Amino acid sequence: MKNSILLASHDDQFTAELKAEFVSRRPEISVFLLGEEGVDQADVAACWYPQADLLTHYPHIKCLHSVAAGVDHLGQNLLNSGLPVCRIVDNHQKQGMLEYVLWGVLNRHRNFDKIRDNQTAAIWHRYPQQAASELQVSVLGLGELGKFVAQGLAEFGYQISGWSRSSKSLTNVHCYSGLEGLNTVLNRTDILINLLPLSAETQGILNQDLFNAMPAGGYLINCGRGGHLVTEDLVTALDSGQLRGALLDVFDTEPLPKTEALWQQKGVIVTPHVASDVSLSTIIDQVADNVLSFSKGDTLTNAINIDKGY
DSSP: OSSEEEEESHHHHHHHHHHHHHHHOOTTTTEETOOTTTTGGGGGGESSSOOOOOOOOOOOOOEEEEEESSSSOOOOHHTTTTTHHHHHHHHHHHHHHHHHHHHHHHHTTTHHHHHHHHTTTTTOOOOOOOOGGGEEEEEOOOSSHHHHHHHHHTTTEEEEEEEEOOOOOOBEEEEEEEEHHHHHTTTOOOOEEEOOOOEEEEEEEESHHHHHHOOTTTTEEOOOOGGGOOHHHHHHHHTTTTTTEEEEOSSSSOOTOOOOOOOOTTEEEEEESOOOOHHHHHHHHHHHHHHHHHTTTTTTTTTTOOOOOO
């Protein structure tokens, strides 16, 4: 049956919400759950941390659709399956990400992190204010989210550099690419924002070598993926003073275990993966539209480059 979809998620509540929204918003799409009678009629799977052997059990699936902006949660088995993979792009998510990152930048820029620590010790101290134009803010990853954040921060007067795998050209953003370009960016960065996609090349990129390439006292904001960060190296950089602080929104294990040392690490702010969300209505409409396009053999929207992984 054409115009049918399989919901493949490890989160039962989220799956139920997706199905209810599909039925309400896009009734022309037939929705099946794992193991449900008739599921073999679906040729597109909408995924959120699906089982690694999904295609073994459902070989009729011919297209994979992430229900998020990223696709790494599909896992290497599915990403290397040769099937087309699509993702979600949401303008509201871009604005939410900019708001979150701006908060993190201001926390360092206006010394709110130090002021918060001073409050704990009942210390009244006013820090000299620094102009935004005196701060070098750098964004790793200039995809849909990264370029929006970089250009948004530039409008607030910050000096903005951006780094990406391939060359980019953005208004009010100094763009770099390649290893030499990365070193150039790091060497002058006061605040580093990570918005890279997670791939084999970027796994563990936020490590000791990268932190040491930054001027002493730098600040890290990680809104990419937990797999980008080598936690032990971050702790070392913070304890030594190489980094002044870090705002972390993503982690390898979520929820972050209560025993994780990052909860208590001086200079670290932990947020529970709230930097920005894709709206449920956007997920439903973009997935449904691609299901219809796939059925008709039309071009898919927001299909990733399989070789790059994003």
